[in-house]
Amino acid sequence: MSTQHLAPRPAPSRGYAAIVVGGSAGGIDALLELLPALPATLQAAVLVVLHLPRDRRSLLVEIFQPRCALPLREAQDKDAITPGSVSFAPPDYHLLVDAGPQGPHVGLSVDPPLHFSRPSIDVLFESAADHYGPRLVGILLSGANEDGVHGLQTIQAAGGLTIVQDPGSAGMPTMPQAAIAGLAVDHILPPEGIASLLADLHQRQQL
Numbered sequence: 001m002s003t004q005h006l007a008p009r010p011a012p013s014r015g016y017a018a019i020v021v022g023g024s025a026g027g028i029d030a031l032l033e034l035l036p037a038l039p040a041t042l043q044a045a046v047l048v049v050l051h052l053p054r055d056r057r058s059l060l061v062e063i064f065q066p067r068c069a070l071p072l073r074e075a076q077d078k079d080a081i082t083p084g085s086v087s088f089a090p091p092d093y094h095l096l097v098d099a100g101p102q103g104p105h106v107g108l109s110v111d112p113p114l115h116f117s118r119p120s121i122d123v124l125f126e127s128a129a130d131h132y133g134p135r136l137v138g139i140l141l142s143g144a145n146e147d148g149v150h151g152l153q154t155i156q157a158a159g160g161l162t163i164v165q166d167p168g169s170a171g172m173p174t175m176p177q178a179a180i181a182g183l184a185v186d187h188i189l190p191p192e193g194i195a196s197l198l199a200d201l202h203q204r205q206q207l
Contacts, residue, residue, distance in 0.1 A: 024050065035064050120147055163189065
């Protein structure tokens with residue numbers, strides 16, 4: 001499949017407030033391109049779901065923090081969602097965006113798995129779309145099932161920007177292929193292309 005990099009459509013007047021990223025098998029390789037490319041001056045909050053073994057401690061913060069300019073953390077229930085930070089879903093918990101009087105915060109849930117996955121990409125994407133609407137960027141990476149496809153559709157229906165990893169660059173192309181089949185995504189790019197697009201949005205003060 002040829003890479004598609006469409007002309008960016010106009011961003012919301014206040015720019016994008018959050019970036020949500022989902023991936024499964026092969027997703028860490030893609031994130032190694034994306035997260036280190038995010039500048040320390042980023043104004044959007046970044047929330048990440050990767051399918052991880054439920055019975056093991058996540059090492060994502062330890063893996064990525066030495067490579068990244070932004071502060072990283074494993075999300076805790078009721079954490080404030082702050083601009084210019086990256087939050088990873090902990091193993092065996094769904095990660096949600098909840099609204100509150102002091103602003104958006106993290107919610108963690110032990111509701112049943114979706115697509116055999118907890119955390120579920122769909123749960124994060126759908127809750128973020130409900131809160132951020134057109135001020136949201138959704139990115140779906142490599143993976144071996146269809147988790148995240150419905151969530152990406154929800155982001156698009158809310159007016160957010162949708163990005164899918166080019167299946168040809170994915171270790172497991174099933175997830176991006178399902179997204180491409182299910183909706184007209186705004187951008188289909190390899191990880192380095194996604195990183196470049198985010199850098200361009202930031203330079204235009206949309207992130």
